[in-house]
Amino acid sequence: MNNRAAQIHDSLKHPVIDGDGHWLEPVPVFLEYLHETGGAQSVDRMRALWQRGHAWYRASWEERQRSRTRRSNWWGATSNTLDKATALLPALMNERLPELGIDFALIYPSLGLALNGIADDDLRRAAARAYNMMTADMFAPYAARFAPVAIIPVNSPAEGIDELEYAIGKLGYRAIMLKGNQERPIPSAAQGSDAKNAPWYVDTIALDSPLDYDPFWQRCVDLGVAVTQHSGSGRWPDRGSISNFTFNHIGHFAASNHAFARGVFLGGLTHRYPSLNFGFMEGGVSWACQLCADLIEHWEKRRPAGLQNPLATDLPELRQLIAKYGDPRLQANTDAIMNSLDFLRPECSVEELARQEFVTDDFAAAGIQSKDDIRTTFATNFYFGCESDDRTTMWAFDPRMGFRLRPVFSSDFTHFDVPDFREVIPEAFEMVEKGFVTEQDFREFTFTNAATLHTRNNPDFFKDTVVERAVAEELGVKAAMPRAST
Numbered sequence: 192m193n194n195r196a197a198q199i200h201d202s203l204k205h206p207v208i209d210g211d212g213h214w215l216e217p218v219p220v221f222l223e224y225l226h227e228t229g230g231a232q233s234v235d236r237m238r239a240l241w242q243r244g245h246a247w248y249r250a251s252w253e254e255r256q257r258s259r260t261r262r263s264n265w266w267g268a269t270s271n272t273l274d275k276a277t278a279l280l281p282a283l284m285n286e287r288l289p290e291l292g293i294d295f296a297l298i299y300p301s302l303g304l305a306l307n308g309i310a311d312d313d314l315r316r317a318a319a320r321a322y323n324m325m326t327a328d329m330f331a332p333y334a335a336r337f338a339p340v341a342i343i344p345v346n347s348p349a350e351g352i353d354e355l356e357y358a359i360g361k362l363g364y365r366a367i368m369l370k371g372n373q374e375r376p377i378p379s380a381a382q383g384s385d386a387k388n389a390p391w392y393v394d395t396i397a398l399d400s401p402l403d404y405d406p407f408w409q410r411c412v413d414l415g416v417a418v419t420q421h422s423g424s425g426r427w428p429d430r431g432s433i434s435n436f437t438f439n440h441i442g443h444f445a446a447s448n449h450a451f452a453r454g455v456f457l458g459g460l461t462h463r464y465p466s467l468n469f470g471f472m473e474g475g476v477s478w479a480c481q482l483c484a485d486l487i488e489h490w491e492k493r494r495p496a497g498l499q500n501p502l503a504t505d506l507p508e509l510r511q512l513i514a515k516y517g518d519p520r521l522q523a524n525t526d527a528i529m530n531s532l533d534f535l536r537p538e539c540s541v542e543e544l545a546r547q548e549f550v551t552d553d554f555a556a557a558g559i560q561s562k563d564d565i566r567t568t569f570a571t572n573f574y575f576g577c578e579s580d581d582r583t584t585m586w587a588f589d590p591r592m593g594f595r596l597r598p599v600f601s602s603d604f605t606h607f608d609v610p611d612f613r614e615v616i617p618e619a620f621e622m623v624e625k626g627f628v629t630e631q632d633f634r635e636f637t638f639t640n641a642a643t644l645h646t647r648n649n650p651d652f653f654k655d656t657v658v659e660r661a662v663a664e665e666l667g668v669k670a671a672m673p674r675a676s677t
Contacts, residue, residue, distance in 0.1 A: 196292030198614040205634050205665070206658045207616065209296035210641035211421070211472045211576040213600030215268055215278035216322070217300040224325040229317025236314050249432075249492070255433045261425070262436045267607050268301065273613045273633045278605035285333040292616035293602065295658045297366055297641070298330065299421055299472070301605050307344050307370035307422060319344045319354055327362040329634040338645075340366040340419070345396060346373055350408040355407070359414045365652050366645060367411075368472070370422040371396060371451030393427070395454030398556075408464050415649035417574075419470035423447050444474035451481060452573065456486065459556030461572040468647050472576035476598045477583035483569045483594055487562050495552050501544040504532065555668050566594040576601040577636070579619035588632040599644060600637040639665055 200207055208322060226234050247260050254260070269275055277284050278301075285498040288296065300306070303322045309315035319342040330339045341358035345351035351369065373396055376389040396404050411418055425439065432438040448471035455461065455469055471479070491497055506529060513525050521528070531537045533544055550632040559565055575597040577584040586598040602615045609615060619637065622628045628636070642662045645652045653662045 196613050197290055199616050199620045200289075200292035200294075202636075203637075205638045206294035207292060207600070207637045207663045208641040208658060209293045209602045209604070210470070210574075210599035210644070211299055211603065212293075212296040213278070213299050213301045213603060213605040214281070214284065214326075215275065215605050216325070217279060218299065218302065220329075221302065221321060221325055224321035225318060229314065233314055233317045235420055236311065237318060240309065240314075253614065259431065260433055261430060261439055262432055262434055263425075264440070264607070268605055269607065269609060269612075271331055271611060274604075276607075281333055281337070284335055285467050287612070288336055289587045291602075291612050295338070295653070295656055296338055296602070296604075297645075298326075298337050299368060300326075300340070300342060304421060306342055307368075308374075308426075312350075315344050316354070317348055320357070323358050323362055323364070324651055327358075327364065332604070335655065338366050338656075339364065340368050340421075343367045343369045345369045345404070345407065348402055348404045351404075351407045352410050355410055355414060355416075359416065360379050363390070365416065365649065366419065367416050368419045368421045371390065371420040371454070372422065372424070372447055374426065375401070375454075393450060395451050395458070397451065397454035398458035399454075405463070408460060408467060412464050412467050412648060415652075416466040417470055417644050417648065419472055419644075420448060420451050421472040421576075424450070442474075442478075444472070445478040448472075448474040448575075449478045452479065452482060456557055456568065457553060459558065461568050462558035465572075466648055468572055468574060468644050470574040470576065470597075470599065470644050473578070473601060473603065474575070475547060475577050475581045475583055476575040476587045476596055477581075479569065479573065479575050479596055480583075480586045480592055483565065483596070484592070486565050487593075488592070490554055490559060490562065490565060494554055495550055498550065501533070501541040504541060506541070526542065531556050536549070570597065573597065574640055579605050579615045581610075582622070582627070584636065585622060585627040585632075588628050588635075597640040598636050599641045642666055 222234050222237070225237060232348040247255060247263055248265070250258070250260060271280065277287050289292070300322060303318075303326075306315065306318045306322060309318060323341045326339045326341075330337050341354070341364040343351055343354050343358065354416070355367065358367065373394040374391045375394050376391050380389040394400050396402070408418075423443040425443055427443075427446065429446075430443055452469070452471055459548075460467065461469075486506065510525060510529070513521055513528065517525075530540050534542055534672070535537060536544060557564075557568070559568075574597045577587075578601050584598050586592060587598045600619060602612075603609050604612055604615070620633070623630060623633050638661075642653065642658075642665060646662065646666060653659045
């Protein structure tokens with residue numbers, strides 16, 4: 192088993208790019224950087240936040256019932272000693288990557304995944320800056336095999352732009368991640384004395400946001416980065432089990448990605464910024480297959496041209512049918528029934544139902560004129576992080592779906608669901624061995640799609656890396672596009 196990953200790699204006709212690996216941040220070192228960016232108070236507040244993470248485990252069952260404390264994971268990192276050391280030490284990860292059958296890896300946070308969700312503005316920004324400084328420093332000697340991913344807090348467009356420009360312009364990052372769904376208090380409910388506990392809503396920051404994020408999206412284009420979301424939905428109401436972690440965990444990345452992708456698509460981001468790619472990490476691709484199919488069906492039936500006009504109902508004929516087939520009670524209520532002919536809006540006349548000012552084109556911002564436009568957007572601008580044990584990855588390549596999507600191989604190194612780093616590539620390759628996908632599909636999954644995601648706005652993304660030549664040959668990358676100044 193030790194050499195299986197390397198054997199599979201050597202049999203391929205292409206390199207392998209890990210589009211979503213992780214590392215295990217050294218907590219004491221992170222706190223040193225946090226002290227530098229936010230002072231001693233930030234360190235104290237961060238430690239206090241971590242203590243809250245123990246709340247479920249240190250509470251009685253009665254306390255959990257009373258507070259409805261969600262069951263969280265009891266531990267998150269691999270227990271394998273060598274793998275844990277590999278996740279912690281960039282030098283060891285660099286040494287072992289060929290053994291694991293991987294040529295190049297994008298490295299996402301582990302501890303840092305939660306930093307974008309910190310409610311306190313000052314602490315969130317200081318923590319993201321500390322993480323980005325630390326990670327840039329620790330992976331700098333190994334740039335030939337790794338591209339660490341910067342944390343970009345986007346509770347507001349301004350803070351997003353500030354960290355984006357610092358991470359790329361000052362620290363040299365080439366890849367970023369953000370939290371695409373911001374949890375905000377409902378304004379009408381947040382005016383009382385208990386505003387901190389006011390009901391909240393999910394702002395996808397791409398559709399109906401109270402803030403204008405267009406300057407941020409434009410800056411992503413200017414600076415040559417793809418937008419990747421790596422954020423879950425752990426606080427959402429459907430993740431409320433106080434006893435069962437699996438209930439809370441299954442699908443939480445997919446749910447978050449589904450919401451953000453809907454906002455990106457229907458909010459018209461890919462229409463206004465056609466060169467901007469979006470990566471939805473760690474949620475698989477099955478939800479995207481469903482979303483693409485749902486959008487096609489909704490465009491067909493729910494766009495203005497596809498809607499049936501309520502006025503098309505022949506009211507005299509309907510009266511006759513009620514008179515002929517209705518029982519005495521139905522006949523006695525004929526006039527009232529004629530004013531309640533839509534189950535979604537009872538006691539509303541067909542004349543009001545048909546008022547044209549209330550009929551909107553939900554696809555207008557996206558610039559959609561045909562089903563093929565939807566397929567093209569999903570196949571061109573959207574990429575989906577899929578772990579090696581996710582069989583539904585095959586759906587992205589299944590011609591019966593009517594579209595072909597772009598899954599990106601994601602090792603998820605470091606986390607509890609990867610018990611042995613050496614098994615990741617063999618597990619992914621089982622799809623080829625069992626005939627679920629072709630070798631070309633596997634090539635796209637483990638190489639082409641990750642390369643395309645990150646080079647569309649930055650052809651130099653893989654410059655001076657071990658996969659530079661292979662990417663250039665695969666994609667025909669020749670020269671970098673000019674970048675805006677930072």
